[in-house]
Structure formats: C-alpha cells, structure tokens
Amino acid sequence: MTTNIRYKSRIPIKSDETTEEKQYVGFATLPNQVHRKSVKKGFDFTLMVAGESGMGKSTLVNSLFLTDLYKDRKLLNAEERINQTVEIIKHTVDIEEKGVKLKLTIVDTPGFGDAVNNNECWKPITDYIDQQFEQYFRDESGLNRKNIQDNRVHCCLYFIPPFGHGLRPVDVEFMKALHEKVNVVPLIAKADCLTPNEIKKLKDRVREEIERFGIKVYQFPECDSDEDEEFKQLDKELKECCPLAVIGSNTVVEARGQRVRGRLYPWGIVEVENQSHCDFVKLRNMLIRSHMHDLKDVTCDVHYENYRAQCIQDMTSKLTHDNRMESPIPILPLSTPDVETDRLIKMKDEELARMQEMLNKMQQQIHDGKDQ
Amino acid sequence: CVFVVPEFPGLGHSGGGSTLLGYIGIDTIIEQMRKKTMKAGFDFNIMIVGHSGLGKSTLVNTLFKSQVSRWSSGWGSEHKIPKTVEIKAVSHVIEEGGVKMKLTVIDTPGFGDQINNENCWDPISKYINEQYEKFLKEEVNIARKKRIPDTRVHCCLYFISPTGHSLRQLDIEFMKHLSRVVNIIPVIAKSDTMTLDEKNEFKHRVRKELETHGIEYYPQNEFDDDMEDKNENDKIRETMPFAVVGSDKEFQVNGKRVLGRKTAWGVVEVENPNHCEFALLRDFLIRSHLQDLKEVTHNIHYETYRARRLNDNGGLHPISANNTQESNL
Numbered sequence: 039m040t041t042n043i044r045y046k047s048r049i050p051i052k053s054d055e056t057t058e059e060k061q062y063v064g065f066a067t068l069p070n071q072v073h074r075k076s077v078k079k080g081f082d083f084t085l086m087v088a089g090e091s092g093m094g095k096s097t098l099v100n101s102l103f104l105t106d107l108y109k110d111r112k113l114l115n116a117e118e119r120i121n122q123t124v125e126i127i128k129h130t131v132d133i134e135e136k137g138v139k140l141k142l143t144i145v146d147t148p149g150f151g152d153a154v155n156n157n158e159c160w161k162p163i164t165d166y167i168d169q170q171f172e173q174y175f176r177d178e179s180g181l182n183r184k185n186i187q188d189n190r191v192h193c194c195l196y197f198i199p200p201f202g203h204g205l206r207p208v209d210v211e212f213m214k215a216l217h218e219k220v221n222v223v224p225l226i227a228k229a230d231c232l233t234p235n236e237i238k239k240l241k242d243r244v245r246e247e248i249e250r251f252g253i254k255v256y257q258f259p260e261c262d263s264d265e266d267e268e269f270k271q272l273d274k275e276l277k278e279c280c281p282l283a284v285i286g287s288n289t290v291v292e293a294r295g296q297r298v299r300g301r302l303y304p305w306g307i308v309e310v311e312n313q314s315h316c317d318f319v320k321l322r323n324m325l326i327r328s329h330m331h332d333l334k335d336v337t338c339d340v341h342y343e344n345y346r347a348q349c350i351q352d353m354t355s356k357l358t359h360d361n362r363m364e365s366p367i368p369i370l371p372l373s374t375p376d377v378e379t380d381r382l383i384k385m386k387d388e389e390l391a392r393m394q395e396m397l398n399k400m401q402q403q404i405h406d407g408k409d410q
Numbered sequence: 411c412v413f414v415v416p417e418f419p420g421l422g423h424s425g426g427g428s429t430l431l432g433y434i435g436i437d438t439i440i441e442q443m444r445k446k447t448m449k450a451g452f453d454f455n456i457m458i459v460g461h462s463g464l465g466k467s468t469l470v471n472t473l474f475k476s477q478v479s480r481w482s483s484g485w486g487s488e489h490k491i492p493k494t495v496e497i498k499a500v501s502h503v504i505e506e507g508g509v510k511m512k513l514t515v516i517d518t519p520g521f522g523d524q525i526n527n528e529n530c531w532d533p534i535s536k537y538i539n540e541q542y543e544k545f546l547k548e549e550v551n552i553a554r555k556k557r558i559p560d561t562r563v564h565c566c567l568y569f570i571s572p573t574g575h576s577l578r579q580l581d582i583e584f585m586k587h588l589s590r591v592v593n594i595i596p597v598i599a600k601s602d603t604m605t606l607d608e609k610n611e612f613k614h615r616v617r618k619e620l621e622t623h624g625i626e627y628y629p630q631n632e633f634d635d636d637m638e639d640k641n642e643n644d645k646i647r648e649t650m651p652f653a654v655v656g657s658d659k660e661f662q663v664n665g666k667r668v669l670g671r672k673t674a675w676g677v678v679e680v681e682n683p684n685h686c687e688f689a690l691l692r693d694f695l696i697r698s699h700l701q702d703l704k705e706v707t708h709n710i711h712y713e714t715y716r717a718r719r720l721n722d723n724g725g726l727h728p729i730s731a732n733n734t735q736e737s738n739l
Binding site: 066067069081327335339343 | 433434435436437438439440442443444446447448449452473474475504506507508509511550552553554556635636692693696697698699700701702705709713717720721
C-alpha cells in the first residue's frame with residue numbers, strides 16, 4: 039500500500055560537526071522534542087460504536103485493531119433482548135506498535151435499536167457523552183490538574199444496515215442527537231451483501247439524505263496546498279467514498295496463496311483488506327493513520343468547547359436566581375465579560391437595589407409605627 | 411465479471427498486544443502530530459537578567475544567530491541606565507528547517523545597577539505573574555481561543571558576574587525569590603576573564619552556595635520524570651552554571667570563519683568547547699530542552715500560580731458528590 043511510505047517514522051537526525059551544521063541554531067529539532075515526550079507518555083483514543091445488533095460492530099473493531107475483545111461474549115436471543123435497555127460497555131486495551139503506546143477504549147452500546155419501541159434509545163448514549171464532558175470540565179477546573187483522565191469520546195462509528203434503501207428514521211434521529219456532541223462517522227455495515235452498483239446507489243442515497251436532514255457528520259479537513267499529489271489524491275478519494283462501506287472478519291482464510299482476513303463463501307472469498315471488495319482499508323487509514331489526531335482535536339476544540347460554553351452560560355443564568363449556588367468553576371473577575379453576563383448582572387443589581395429600597399421603606403414604616 | 415485484484419504486501423506480525431495478522435499503523439500518529447505542530451508553529455519567551463555590561467544582549471544574539479535582542483531593534487545605542495528596573499519585550503519570528511518560532515526576548519534593564527538594589531526583582535516578579543494571570547483569564551473565559559497566546563516566561567537566564575570569588579548577595583536574593591516562580595538558568599558571563607582552573611573553582615563554589623540556600627535552578631531535581639531523564643539532567647546539573655562568552659564578530663582561525671573575540675594573545679572562539687561552554691548552553695537550551703522548559707512552566711509554575719489564585723478567591727473550588735480533589739498547596 040502506497041500510504042505506508044508516507045508514514046515512515048522519522049528518526050531525529052544526529053547532529054554532525056560539519057561546518058554547515060554550525061550555521062544552524064538548532065531549533066529545527068523542536069518537533070522531535072515534542073514527540074519524544076508524547077511517545078513516552080503514550081496516546082489514548084476513545085471510539086464509540088453504535089448500531090443495531092448483528093451489524094458486525096464487534097467484528098469490525100477486532101479487525102481494525104487486531105484485537106480479540108469479544109472472546110467471551112454471550113449472544114442474547116430475541117426473548118432475552120425484549121426487556122433490555124441500551125447499555126454502555128467500555129473495553130480498554132493497551133496496544134503497542136513500533137514503540138508507540140496507545141490506550142484504546144471502545145465504548146459499546148448494546149441494545150441500541152433492538153427494542154420494539156426505540157423512542158429516544160439514544161438517550162443513554164448522549165448522557166454518557168455528556169457525562170464524560172462534565173467529568174473533564176470538573177477536572178479541568180479543579181486545583182490538581184496533574185493527571186487528568188481524558189475519557190471523552192473522540193469518534194462514533196454509526197452502522198447503517200445495508201438492507202434498506204437509505205437512512206431510516208432511527209438513523210436520522212440518532213445522528214442528529216449526536217452530531218453536535220461527537221464526531222459521527224456513518225458506515226454501511228456488512229457491505230458484502232451488496233453488489234458494487236447497489237453500494238454506489240446506497241451511498242448516493244445516504245449522502246443525499248444526510249445533506250437533506252442537516253446531519254453534520256465528521257468533515258475531513260482540507261488538504262494543505264503543500265501536501266504531495268499522492269496524498270491529495272488519496273484525500274479526494276476518501277471524501278468521495280463516504281459513507282464508507284465496510285466488512286469485518288475474525289477469521290483468516292487462504293486467498294491467492296496468502297493468509298488474509300476474510301469471509302469464505304461458496305461463490306468466492308471476500309477479503310477485508312482488499313480495496314476493491316470494501317472500504318475497510320480506507321476506514322482504517324482514515325481512523326488511525328491520517329485522522330486520529332484530528333478527531334481528537336475536533337473533539338477538544340469544538341464539541342467540548344461547545345459543551346463548556348453552554349454549561350457556563352447555564353450556570354451564570356442560574357446564579358441570578360439562586361444566590362447560594364456553588365459553582366463548579368472558579369469565578370474569577372472576567373476582564374472581558376460577554377454582553378449576556380453583563381446584562382444579567384445589571385438586572386440582578388437593579389433587582390437588589392429595588393429590594394433594598396423596599397426594605398428601607400418597611401423599616402422606616404416600622405420605625406415610625408413604633409414612635410407613635 | 412472479474413475483479414482486478416491489486417497487489418498488496420505480505421502481512422507480518424504486529425508487535426506486542428495481538429497475535430492476529432497485520433500492522434495497524436498506530437505509530438503514524440506521531441507524524442500526524444508533527445504536521446499539526448509544524449503548522450501551528452512554536453513560541454518561546456526568554457528573559458535575561460543581570461546588571462548592565464555583562465554581555466546579555468550579545469549572548470542572546472549569538473544564541474539565536476540573529477539580532478533578536480533589544481539593542482538591535484533600533485532602540486538607540488545610548489546605554490543609559492534607567493532609574494528603576496524596566497521590562498522590555500521584543501519579538502521576532504525566526505525560521506529554520508521549516509520550523510517557525512516566535513521568539514520573545516524580555517530584557518530587564520536597570521536590574522542591579524542602582525545604588526540601593528533592594529527589591530529590584532519586584533518588577534520582574536510582577537511581570538512574570540502578570541503573564542500567568544493573563545493566561546489564566548483566557549483559560550476561564552467562556553469562549554476561549556483555540557490556542558491561548560502564551561506570553562509566560564519560559565526561561566530566565568540569570569547572568570552571574572565573573573568575579574571568581576562567589577555569588578553576590580543580589581544574585582542569591584534574586585534566585586531565592588524567583589526560582590519557585592520561573593525556570594532559572596544561571597550562566598557565568600564574560601567567562602573569558604577566567605582561566606580553566608579559576609573557572610572550575612568558581613563554578614564549584616557557586617553550586618555549593620546555591621545548594622546551601624536551597625535554590626533549585628533548571629533542570630530541577632524534583633521534576634525529573636524517570637531514570638533516563640534523571641541521568642541526563644544530573645550530567646547537566648553537574649556542569650552548570652555554564653561559563654559563556656558571546657560575540658557577533660567573526661574571525662579567521664585555521665582557515666575557518668568562527669565567532670569570537672580577538673585579543674592580543676589569541677582569539678577566543680565562542681563555539682569551541684575548549685574555550686567556553688557556549689555550545690553546551692546552546693545545545694541544552696535549544697536543541698534538547700526547549701520544549702521541556704515550556705512544559706515545566708506550564709505544568710508546574712503556572713499550575714502553582716493557578717492553584718494559589720483559586721484558593722485566594724474565597725475558596726471557590728469544585729465541589730461535587732464524587733469529587734476527590736484536594737488543594738495541592
């Protein structure tokens with residue numbers, strides 16, 4: 039795969055005592071200094087998977103990260119599932135590759151969309167995401183910030199069934215409930231039951247519906263103008279392929295003389311990592327090799343900041359009604375208060391002034407009454 | 411129809427963690443981070459403190475191979491000593507190897523030059539705390555910037571006069587007051603006035619004095635992350651304070667052009683490790699520990715300031731049912 043060439047890890051250049059070297063100050067090593075620290079600390083990534091049972095979510099996760107997270111899972115039958123509510127289950131695994139450590143957390147959502155009545159079945163999921171934001175917000179505002187655990191969800195893979203004709207109402211509602219809280223990446227699951235034409239039609243349909251319903255799925259950032267042509271081409275292909283149609287597999291089969299991950303059918307072998315069979319490779323490249331950092335950045339800079347701003351505004355408006363409320367953030371005198379806060383403070387002041395006046399009048403009356 | 415199957419590389423075993431085929435590609439996140447940080451650029455704020463005439467500006471210019479100090483920005487060549495300590499910050503963007511750095515040099519003219527120098531470090535202390543305050547205000551804002559502009563002082567180069575005897579009282583007082591607030595790197599200025607033996611003795615005495623007074627200069631012992639760091643930093647701490655010489659003039663020595671100072675008895679080569687420790691300082695400051703200076707400032711000095719500030723604010727700190735945080739003061 040040509041993408042591998044791009045991502046060769048760059049070893050820091052050993053300094054040489056040549057005259058050329060002496061011309062340099064030496065801060066070109068800064069990126070390496072930064073990375074050395076990050077490599078030592080390791081990275082973390084939280085991925086959520088959502089979709090009905092049987093969409094191949096667990097299999098896909100195992101295929102992506104070469105893990106076997108669901109070894110001892112017991113599959114429920116329909117009867118057992120009737121009364122099940124949506125649960126949130128976390129699996130954490132430490133993966134190390136070429137000296138780089140990743141703490142991967144998979145947030146699974148079993149039970150989603152499985153009930154007869156699926157009204158608001160996404161609520162436990164949105165609550166979970168908000169809880170992680172809240173936890174981070176409290177930690178960040180606290181006194182001891184040395185070891186803050188970042189449990190915020192960086193990406194949510196949403197599995198769309200391939201059997202229908204596009205998005206179903208539950209798909210639309212789910213994505214709309216989540217698109218402003220987390221990076222939503224829609225996937226067409228179990229794509230091996232569709233022919234290439236059917237896949238293309240379904241993708242077009244889904245893309246059109248996403249636009250029509252105003253769903254804000256995760257947008258890949260624009261390529262820099264100084265990127266090489268190969269990268270720009272790959273980026274273009276990726277954007278045109280969305281939503282990605284994926285297949286996962288826990289089994290290894292023999293195809294064309296090699297052992298590969300795949301699914302064995304009487305009519306042929308589906309190879310997971312074959313780009314002409316499905317978009318698995320594109321998904322893996324996007325998720326891990328090119329956009330993992332960006333997914334985290336967007337979570338921190340956009341989704342979390344939105345949550346935080348909303349939270350602070352809610353608290354500030356609560357303060358005017360309830361003077362005794364303990365606020366979870368330190369209220370420093372903000373030198374640049376926004377207009378809204380200013381207005382609220384003014385309102386409060388005026389109210390206080392009125393109350394004070396009334397109080398004075400009453401006291402005066404009592405005082406006068408006493409004298410008589 | 412027939413699918414054309416593209417050739418794809420053989421699948422090997424990935425390292426640790428899993429036994430199933432293939433290579434995931436996690437190490438590429440380093441490259442992703444690198445691209446982002448290169449795009450964002452870096453900034454570095456360095457403060458220089460010492461009484462006038464110790465060659466501070468020349469040294470900074472030599473360090474960054476550019477005219478970055480105050481005197482080069484057209485402030486006029488009258489080296490008038492101000493009546494009080496002033497704080498003058500000058501910024502330049504320098505680029506090397508595709509890396510852009512916004513370097514801010516903060517000069518402190520007037521320090522140590524008065525007859526009565528009591529508390530002359532107050533304006534400096536005030537300036538440093540003001541930068542922490544600025545950052546804190548931005549951090550608690552409702553709509554805060556994605557990258558908060560960082561004007562905090564990452565490093566304070568303190569220039570020790572090469573008396574050859576010991577530290578002056580002012581040196582001790584300054585470093586005592588400020589070593590807990592900012593990263594201090596003491597350097598022995600104009601070290602070409604001392605012979606090798608004198609230099610070593612002086613350094614030894616200075617280190618002893620700093621230890622006696624409990625002054626922790628950067629890299630501080632308590633912040634070593636692990637054994638690897640400790641070993642590396644121990645070696646550096648044993649060599650500090652670096653005895654330096656600065657120069658912006660070039661001379662021919664053995665057919666090469668070198669930065670140096672020409673005297674009747676020879677040329678002092680600034681970058682020659684046998685002559686002075688400028689190269690050591692430069693490598694330490696810029697090539698290996700620049701990022702760490704910023705991190706210690708952010709994770710330790712700034713956090714100390716913030717915690718104190720929050721506690722002073724009438725004890726308003728997070729209270730919640732499952733909150734197990736305590737003040738770390």
